[in-house]
Amino acid sequence: MRRIIELIAPLALVAVLLAGWEIACRVMEVPVYLLPAPSAVWTSLIADWAALAHAAWTTLSMALNALAIASLCACALALVGGLSPFVEKAIQPVAVTIQVTPVIAIAPLVMIWTGLDHPERAIIVLATIVAFFPIYSGAATGLRAADPDLQRLFALYGASRWQTLTRLRLPSAVPALVEGHKVATALAVIGAVVAEFVAGSGGAQGLAWRIIESANRLQTARVFAALVTLAVMAALLYALVDILERRILAWWRGR
Amino acid sequence: MIAALKDVEVRYGERPVLGPIDFALGAGEIVALVGPSGCGKSTAMRLLAGLEQPSGGAVVREIGKGETSLVFQAPTLAPWMDAAANVALPLELIGTPREAARRQAVDWLSRVGLAGAETKRPAQLSGGMAMRVSLARALAASPRLLLLDEPFAALDEITRRRLADDVLGLWADLEPTILFVTHNVEEAVYMARRVVVMSAGPGRIAGELAIEGPLPRPEGFRATAGFREAAETVSRLLAGGRP
Numbered sequence: 409m410r411r412i413i414e415l416i417a418p419l420a421l422v423a424v425l426l427a428g429w430e431i432a433c434r435v436m437e438v439p440v441y442l443l444p445a446p447s448a449v450w451t452s453l454i455a456d457w458a459a460l461a462h463a464a465w466t467t468l469s470m471a472l473n474a475l476a477i478a479s480l481c482a483c484a485l486a487l488v489g490g491l492s493p494f495v496e497k498a499i500q501p502v503a504v505t506i507q508v509t510p511v512i513a514i515a516p517l518v519m520i521w522t523g524l525d526h527p528e529r530a531i532i533v534l535a536t537i538v539a540f541f542p543i544y545s546g547a548a549t550g551l552r553a554a555d556p557d558l559q560r561l562f563a564l565y566g567a568s569r570w571q572t573l574t575r576l577r578l579p580s581a582v583p584a585l586v587e588g589h590k591v592a593t594a595l596a597v598i599g600a601v602v603a604e605f606v607a608g609s610g611g612a613q614g615l616a617w618r619i620i621e622s623a624n625r626l627q628t629a630r631v632f633a634a635l636v637t638l639a640v641m642a643a644l645l646y647a648l649v650d651i652l653e654r655r656i657l658a659w660w661r662g663r
Numbered sequence: 664m665i666a667a668l669k670d671v672e673v674r675y676g677e678r679p680v681l682g683p684i685d686f687a688l689g690a691g692e693i694v695a696l697v698g699p700s701g702c703g704k705s706t707a708m709r710l711l712a713g714l715e716q717p718s719g720g721a722v723v724r725e726i727g728k729g730e731t732s733l734v735f736q737a738p739t740l741a742p743w744m745d746a747a748a749n750v751a752l753p754l755e756l757i758g759t760p761r762e763a764a765r766r767q768a769v770d771w772l773s774r775v776g777l778a779g780a781e782t783k784r785p786a787q788l789s790g791g792m793a794m795r796v797s798l799a800r801a802l803a804a805s806p807r808l809l810l811l812d813e814p815f816a817a818l819d820e821i822t823r824r825r826l827a828d829d830v831l832g833l834w835a836d837l838e839p840t841i842l843f844v845t846h847n848v849e850e851a852v853y854m855a856r857r858v859v860v861m862s863a864g865p866g867r868i869a870g871e872l873a874i875e876g877p878l879p880r881p882e883g884f885r886a887t888a889g890f891r892e893a894a895e896t897v898s899r900l901l902a903g904g905r906p
Contacts (some may be wrong), residue, residue: 560714561736565756565804566728575752577838579743660743 538599546588550581703866
């Protein structure tokens, strides 16, 4: 019963808000370029769904590419840092500096370096930079998270550095690694969308590009349709990652 | 003599934590170390295990690497491995091939009363069962020195009594040297031939008492006059009085 209520409550709120919006638009005769009614957004969604789906896939695939690259780089660096405290100390401030620098500020440089006719490359690089830090931070924290008593046990039996890494520190890092990837997945999508806004040109026609294009033409219903698509895509991705996280952690904890 | 602290001192910075103390463990002995929290019992144990270095004095260990085992306050099992893999871990670390280690681990699990629990994960075990796995893991590497650091502190009374008898039974079978750290006076008297009492600030040895009676303990041992007298004496030593 409680599950049903939990499921219905947010849907009911959305329905009420949408109904209020629709009624307000009709009663006050709001111009459609200013605020289209939900019904107009729906019509636009149906009419454009193939193009929207294609745009969503473009954005999603760039975000996922960025996530994969960020994951590889961050895990590799964290691993090297985990083996050598000197390297870790060296990496940490650089990683933090890259993290706190707004990605939009780096965008023009990245675009020059990746070639102005390849905006999708720039977008992937920028999203990678955004997704890198949570994974690196999670991996570095995770590698330090091994139970100190278990570490003593490994020392007691004369375990080698390699044995301690593969049998203790890496498995101990799993929860923090999973958490880092979860945060990074959400950030990769945000990074890809922001980068699309900056890149702006027609080379990579993702959802953000559709939003800009429609807004420039005052096709506000299409802006909303693209926004809805983006929100649904991000929510589905998050839900998927959430399920994955639970599965992996359940396996790791043994229940 | 299998391990000893000779005039050992430990300081953290300027703060003296332990000693100077002299303390020796004979081969096959079972000794309890009692003292208030913060008296350096666990530090003394880590020194004997070779996991920590003293600030002064010498630690003598006449045993090789891999011949010392530790059981901690918490079971300290790796949650991602099943019970048998946890027990097999020390064996693998000292070079036993994986399959042989697993076979021995299954054997050890049945010796601590956990036959059939091999594939259970730590999260699926009760506190007492997890402690048994921890004990099996410590015994699996056939240690000559077994260090038990308040291993029953987190368990209920019935479970801790049962485990105490099990440890004594295993000790009688295998005769490792056992150092049992506890802050529970009755447990110390029950478990040991010799109870060493420590005082805090910095940790020193306040006194020592030999405990009479057979080991493992016969039923009703806790009700005997000898047991109660010994417990009284240890309590007085702990409180700072003369034996």
